[in-house]
Amino acid sequence: MGVINSEGFITDNFLLQSKVAVELYHNYAKDLPIIDYHNHLSAKKIAEKKPVKNITKAWLKEDHYKWRGMRANGVEEVFITGSKSSDKEKFLKWAETVPYTLRNPLFHWTHLELKRYFNIDKILQPSTAEVIYEQANSILEQKTPAQLLEQMKVEVVCTTDDPCDDLKYHRQIAESGNYYTKVLPTFRSDELFFIQKEEFLAYLDKLGKSAAIKINTLDDFLEVIDARILFFNTNGCRLSDFGVGEALKIEDHTTKEIMLIFDKRVNGEQLSATEIDKYRSFLFFYLGKKYHQYNWVQQYHLGPIRNNNSYLVKEIGLDAGCDSIGDFPMAEFMSKLFNTLNSQNKLAKTITYNLNPAQNEVFATMMGNFQNADIPGKMQWGSGWWFLDQKDGMEKQLNALSNMGLLSRFVGMLTDSRSFLSFPRHEYFRRILCNLIAQDVKEGLVPNDVEFLGKMVQDICYTNAVNYFNFNA
Known part of the structure; x- marks a missing residue:
């Protein structure tokens, strides 16, 4: 391929295709701070100031x-x-x-x-x-990473943290008072669900040590979970996350059954597929009620099929970059989980993210089933995730959300990134959003009231997230 003869490709009006789009972006979106409520940044790297x-x-x-x-x-x-x-x-x-x-x-x-x-x-x-x-x-x-975050006006980043984490660096950042960016943990529960894995017993030992409790029974396990959630909450956590990449089922169960299943696994026995699903179902409900108790936002990242290239995984290890879009049914799982919690008045604020674009409307309409007066937009269908966080994916997500819900109540973009250089993705999203709304103005689909539309843009890009996550509580 030859040389690309172009400089100044990223112009002031990049992606903005009309006068209204330009006005919306530059006057209402461009200078807003960033709330990045889901990413995989290292709190250690931020705290060390290297x-x-x-x-x-x-x-x-x-x-x-x-x-x-x-x-x-x-x-x-x-x-x-x-x-x-x-x-x-x-x-x-x-x-x-x-x-x-x-x-x-x-x-x-x-x-x-x-x-x-x-x-x-x-x-x-x-x-x-x-x-x-x-x-x-x-x-x-x-x-330093902290300076890069400040350069992009990143007010809040929510990292992704295992329940065992001591949150040492989050505390160091909070106690110093010298950082522009608030760095908060997120309770990532995945490892709690992997009861079938060979490493589960070793993880239980590690988890127990984090709370100074030896885990022998289900009651011990739940006591540790309670202690860790309280610890995370005390250290500023306001979100949980879950992202196991496989088909998920909600199975009927009793507490007695789960106690026996847990005992069986602790004693080194293997579990059936049904037993695993029952255990996971119990845990989904238990955690969901805890999140509601603490007024956390629960996030569900659903739909990847992971580690497809076994040769690459063997050579490099997990997270080798060979995951892709899965084709798992998700509607029944979400319906049973959210309906059960909602019936008990224990359904926390919730954000779901789908990786399969064919399920856009499935996710958008499912979240609409459980909205209530607790908070506007309580149930959020999240922004385009992973393979979908590009122009086409964002536009399709914004259009489907507009058709099936209330775009004006959307909590906006996140990076889901491990890189301290990824924050222009918020700018990318903001430009796409402004251009999409301006296109509606051009086609006569919405009123040409730039002040009103500008306020809507500001809400989606910043204000809705501030009100929804309640980071200052």
Whole structure:
């Protein structure tokens, strides 16, 4: 492929295709702070205040999107995740790949990030790679993750944390009082559900030690869960998350059955598929009631099929970048879970995210079944997630939500990222949102009242999230 002869690709009006879109974005959305209520950033890296050092570490080290793009471009794995290539060699291989990402969201994200963090207008490609690498590194050598977050006006980040985590770094950040960004934990419950895994008993031991309680029985297990939820809440947690990638069922069960199932597993016995589903069903309801008790927001990320390439997983380990969209039924699971909790007046504020775009309307309409007067938009169908957090996916999510629910009550975008350079994704979302609403104005579908529409944009991009998550409680 030849050289792309273009500079200034990311213009002030990038993605904004009308005068109204420009006005909505620049006057109402552009300068709003960011509430990033779900990501996988490291609280440790924020607390340590060490510079990121180089763009390869910031960009490529844990970015599965880029790994997949490089693999599709025929790049050898040694230059993607391998230990025998240098950071610069990896970056140059990524630069070779970028021109081939045209029409993939990676092309937009790459150049938005170069522009916003480093004021680089050049297209990343082999002819510009050396200069861009040096220019970006000269800035990153002087910038800590906390400074990068402040640069993007990130008010809140909610990290993703195991129930065993001591939250040492979250506490350090909170107690210092020297950070622009509030860094809060999220209670990620996945490991509690993996009762069938060989590692489950070792995890129980680790979990028990985190609360100084030996777990021998179901009652011990629940006592530890209660203690950990209280601990997380005391340290600013206001959200939970769940993201097991497989088909999920809600099975009828009794507490006595669950006690026997738990005892059986603690004694080293294997469980049947039905026993696993009963245990998980019990845990979904138990945790759901706890989240309601603490006024947390519960999140469900549903639909991936993970670790498809066994060879790659064997070579690299888990999170190798070989997950994809699954085709699991989700409606019955959500209906039974939310209906049971709602019938007991124990249904917490909830956000669901689907990975399969064919289920957009399924998720949107399911959340509408359980809205009530507790808070406007109590049940949220979340923003385009993972493979869907690109222009087409965001537009489809916004349109389906508009058709099936109330877009004006939406809590907006998140990064779901491990990178401190990913926050222009909020800008990307805001531009797409403003352009979509402006298109409706052009077509006469909504009134041409920019002040009213601007307030709606501000709510979706910021204010709704502030009111919904209640981080200051």
